Amino acid sequence: MAAEVVAPGAPVPGTIVEAPPITVRREWGGWQWLATVDHKRIGILYTVTALCFFLLGGFEALLVRTQLIVPNNTFLHPDVYNQMFTMHATTMIFLAIMPLSVGLANFIVPLMIGASDMAYPRLNAFSYWLFLFGGLFLNLSFLTGGAPNAGWFSYAPLTEKAYSTTTGIDFWDLGIQLLGIASIAGAINFIVTILRLRAPGMTFMRLPPFAWMTLVVSFLIIFAFPSLTIALILLMFDRLVGTHFFLPSGGGDPLLWQHLFWFFGHPEVYILILPAFGIISEVIPVFSRKPLFGYSFVIYSGIAIGFLGFTVWAHHMFAVGLGDIANGAFATGSFLIGVPTGVKIFNWIGTMWRGSLRFKTPMLFAVGFVAMFLIGGISGISLASPPVDLQQTDTYYVVAHIHYVLFGGAIMGLTAGIYYWFPKIFGRLLNETLGKWHFWLLMIGFNLTFFPMHWLGTEGMPRRIYTYFPGNGWEVWNMVSTIGSYILGLSILIFVANMILTGLRPRQDVGNNPWEAATLEWATTSPPPPHNFDEVPVVYSRYPLWEDREPVEEHGGVAPRSPIGPEAHPADEESAVGEGEATEQGHHGHAFHLPAPTIFPLIMAFGLVMIAFALLFATPVLKLTFVLTGVVYGIVAIFGWVKQVSA
Amino acid sequence: MAALTADHSAHALQEAPPTGLESLDIRKLGMWVFLGSECVFFGALITTFYVYRPEILANHPEPREVLDIPFTAFLAFILLMSSLTMVLALASIQLNRRRAGAYWLLATAFLGTCFLAGQTYEFTHLAHEGVTLSSGVFGQCFLILTGFHGTHVFVGVLWLLACFARTLRGGFHGGNFIGPEIAGLYWHFVDVVWVAIFTLIYLI
Numbered sequence: 001m002a003a004e005v006v007a008p009g010a011p012v013p014g015t016i017v018e019a020p021p022i023t024v025r026r027e028w029g030g031w032q033w034l035a036t037v038d039h040k041r042i043g044i045l046y047t048v049t050a051l052c053f054f055l056l057g058g059f060e061a062l063l064v065r066t067q068l069i070v071p072n073n074t075f076l077h078p079d080v081y082n083q084m085f086t087m088h089a090t091t092m093i094f095l096a097i098m099p100l101s102v103g104l105a106n107f108i109v110p111l112m113i114g115a116s117d118m119a120y121p122r123l124n125a126f127s128y129w130l131f132l133f134g135g136l137f138l139n140l141s142f143l144t145g146g147a148p149n150a151g152w153f154s155y156a157p158l159t160e161k162a163y164s165t166t167t168g169i170d171f172w173d174l175g176i177q178l179l180g181i182a183s184i185a186g187a188i189n190f191i192v193t194i195l196r197l198r199a200p201g202m203t204f205m206r207l208p209p210f211a212w213m214t215l216v217v218s219f220l221i222i223f224a225f226p227s228l229t230i231a232l233i234l235l236m237f238d239r240l241v242g243t244h245f246f247l248p249s250g251g252g253d254p255l256l257w258q259h260l261f262w263f264f265g266h267p268e269v270y271i272l273i274l275p276a277f278g279i280i281s282e283v284i285p286v287f288s289r290k291p292l293f294g295y296s297f298v299i300y301s302g303i304a305i306g307f308l309g310f311t312v313w314a315h316h317m318f319a320v321g322l323g324d325i326a327n328g329a330f331a332t333g334s335f336l337i338g339v340p341t342g343v344k345i346f347n348w349i350g351t352m353w354r355g356s357l358r359f360k361t362p363m364l365f366a367v368g369f370v371a372m373f374l375i376g377g378i379s380g381i382s383l384a385s386p387p388v389d390l391q392q393t394d395t396y397y398v399v400a401h402i403h404y405v406l407f408g409g410a411i412m413g414l415t416a417g418i419y420y421w422f423p424k425i426f427g428r429l430l431n432e433t434l435g436k437w438h439f440w441l442l443m444i445g446f447n448l449t450f451f452p453m454h455w456l457g458t459e460g461m462p463r464r465i466y467t468y469f470p471g472n473g474w475e476v477w478n479m480v481s482t483i484g485s486y487i488l489g490l491s492i493l494i495f496v497a498n499m500i501l502t503g504l505r506p507r508q509d510v511g512n513n514p515w516e517a518a519t520l521e522w523a524t525t526s527p528p529p530p531h532n533f534d535e536v537p538v539v540y541s542r543y544p545l546w547e548d549r550e551p552v553e554e555h556g557g558v559a560p561r562s563p564i565g566p567e568a569h570p571a572d573e574e575s576a577v578g579e580g581e582a583t584e585q586g587h588h589g590h591a592f593h594l595p596a597p598t599i600f601p602l603i604m605a606f607g608l609v610m611i612a613f614a615l616l617f618a619t620p621v622l623k624l625t626f627v628l629t630g631v632v633y634g635i636v637a638i639f640g641w642v643k644q645v646s647a
Numbered sequence: 648m649a650a651l652t653a654d655h656s657a658h659a660l661q662e663a664p665p666t667g668l669e670s671l672d673i674r675k676l677g678m679w680v681f682l683g684s685e686c687v688f689f690g691a692l693i694t695t696f697y698v699y700r701p702e703i704l705a706n707h708p709e710p711r712e713v714l715d716i717p718f719t720a721f722l723a724f725i726l727l728m729s730s731l732t733m734v735l736a737l738a739s740i741q742l743n744r745r746r747a748g749a750y751w752l753l754a755t756a757f758l759g760t761c762f763l764a765g766q767t768y769e770f771t772h773l774a775h776e777g778v779t780l781s782s783g784v785f786g787q788c789f790l791i792l793t794g795f796h797g798t799h800v801f802v803g804v805l806w807l808l809a810c811f812a813r814t815l816r817g818g819f820h821g822g823n824f825i826g827p828e829i830a831g832l833y834w835h836f837v838d839v840v841w842v843a844i845f846t847l848i849y850l851i
Contacts, residue, residue: 230688237787
C-alpha cells in the first residue's frame, strides 16, 4: 500500500477490521498445558496459580487476625504466629501480586501491541514453571520443621543459624532465589517483546498504559532483583558455610543486609503497584468513554517513579541511625516520589470528569482503587518524614499503609483487570451482581480491617507481636479489624465463586469487544485464536478501535497520521521517545510461525529446584544426589531446548 | 493449533534491513538486558567488599600482601587475550571461514580454562596462607566475589565449547552467526567484570 493521506474517519485499507467472532475449541488435555509455550495459556496458568496462592496467603492472614481478636489470646502458638505473618507477606508479595501482574501482562500485552506471542515463548514457560515450583518449594517448609518465621524481610542476624535453627529460613532463602530467577527471565522477555514486537505504527507514545507500566516494571525487576539475590546468597553462605557477612560476632554488619534488601525492596513495591496503575489507566478511559487525560503525564510519571524508586530505599531504615544527612537525603527523595504518583490521581479523575460513566464492576474497582490508594499514599507521605517515622515505624500504622497501597491499591487494581479482561480471556462475562456484592463487601471489610490500624499504630501497637495485654486501649479496634477481615474473606469467596460459576457455564458469545474498549486486544476474538490476529493490525493512534468514532486529539492534531508499515516511508516524523518507530519490516505478511510446545522449560525449572533441595541437606550423599539430579535435568533441558530453537 | 513451524523471531529478523532499533536482533537485545542485571549482581558483590574494606584494612594484612599481583595480572592478560580470540572467532564465522572461526572459539575456551586454572591455583595458595571462606572478612568477601566471577567464566567456557562443536558441524556460518555473537557478548562482559574486579580489589 502506498503512503496516502487519509481523510479522518474514512476506512483505510489495512487497518483493523473487527474479525467476526469465531468459535474456538480449546484443547484441555493435560500434556498441552505442561508443554505450552503460548503466552495466553501461560498467562492463564500464572493467574490461576497466583489466585490459589492469594487464597492461601489470605487464609494465613485470617489466622493472624483471629489470634489478635482479643488480648492474651492462645489461638496460635507464638512461633506458629511468626510463621503465619511471615508466610502471609511472602506469599502475597511474591506468589500472589507479582504473578497476577505477570499473568495478566502475559496474556494481554502481546495482544495489546499486536504481536503473535512473546519474544521468548520457551523462556516464558520456564518462568512460569519456576514460579510454580519455587512457590511449592517455599511452602514445603511447613512440612519440614517449620516455615520461615523472621518476617518477610528476614533481618539479619535473627536469620543467622544461631538464632533461626530450623530450615525455614533456608527454604525462604532458596525459594526466593528461584522466584527471582523466574522474575528476571520474565522481565527480559517483556522488555524485548515490548521494544521489538510492536505492530506497525505503534510508536512508544501510542503504547497502551498497561504495556508501558509493564515495560517500566520489567526494568525495575532487572535492576532490583540482583541486589536481593546477592543478599540471599550471602545469607545462604552465612547459614550453610559459616561465613560472617551479617553476624556481628564474626565481624559482619547486619546493616549490610538491610541495605542490600531494601535496595531491592523499595523498587519491589513499585513493581507491585505500577501494573495496577497501568490497568486503571486502561479501565477508567473505557468506562468513561473518554481518552486518558494527560496520557503523556501518566507515562512520564510512571518512568519517573521507576527511576526515583531506586533512590529512596533507606526510608525503610530511618530508625537504624544512618545520620542526619542520609536521613535528610532519603526523606527528600521519598517526598519527591509522591509527586509523580499524585499526578496520576489527577489524571484519573480528569479522565472521569465529564465522561459518560458506566459503573460496571471493573469501573467500581478502578474507582475504589483511586480512593483506597490515595489514602495509602497519604499515610506513606507521612512516613517519609524521619521524625514521624521514628514514632510510626514498626507499628500498625505501617501495616495500615502497606495494606491500603497493596490491597486497596494493587489487589483492587488487579481485580479490576480480571473483571475487565475476563471476557477476552475466557469468552464469558463475570456475573455483574456477584461482582457488585464482591466490591461492596470488600470495601466494607477492607476498610473495617485496615483503617483502625492507623489509630492502633499511633497508639503504639507494634507490628509482629503475637498478642497484647488488655488496658492499652487496643482491644476494640483489634476486634473491629478482625471482624472486618472475616467480611473481607467472605467477599473474596464471592469473587472465587463468581469465577468458578462463570467458568463452568458454556461459552457466551460476548463478541470481540463487549466493553467497547479502544485497544488492540479487543480487535480479535474472545478468546483469541492461537496466532492472535488474523491480519497484523496497523496502528494510527492510541485508541485504534475508537478511531472511526472520534478524532484522536494529540497535541492539537486531529487527522490520523499516515500509515507506518512495511512499504511505507521509514522517515516519518513521529514524536517517539528516542527509539526507532517503524518496527520490523519483512516480518509482517509472512505466515505466523509459532514455536512448538515443549516440555524442556518445565524440566529445566525442575532441575533448578532439585539443586535448591541439595543445599538443604546436611549429609553429603544426599547433597550430591540432588545436585547431580538437578544438573542432569538441566543438561537434558538445555539440549532439548536448544535443539528446539535451531529446529 | 496453527501451523507450527520454526521459531519466528530470529529468521525473519535477520533478513530485515537494519535501521535504528530494528538492527538489534531480538536475542542480542535479550542478552544486553540480562547483562544489565548482571551489572547489578556484580556491583552488589563489589559494594559488599567495599563496605567491609575499612575493617579488612584494619584487621588483616593489606590485600596486596597476600595476593600475588603479578600472577593475577598475567591472568587478566590471558582473559583479555581470550576476548581478542573471541572477536577473531566471530569475524571468521561472519566471513564464512568456519574452520578458522571454530578454532578461534576453541582458543577462547582454552584461554578461559587457563584463567580458571590460574584462579584455582590462587585459591589453593590463599588457603595455604590461611585465607578461606571462614577465615574472616577478607576471605569471605574476596572468595565469594572472585568465586562467582569464576563460575561465570566456567559457564562461558562450556558455552564456547558448544559453539565450537556447532560451528565445526556447520551450524554457524556467514548467514547465521547469532549464537557466537551472543556468546561473545557474554564473554566480553565477563572479561570487563574481571577488569573491574582486578582494578578495584587487587590494585586499589
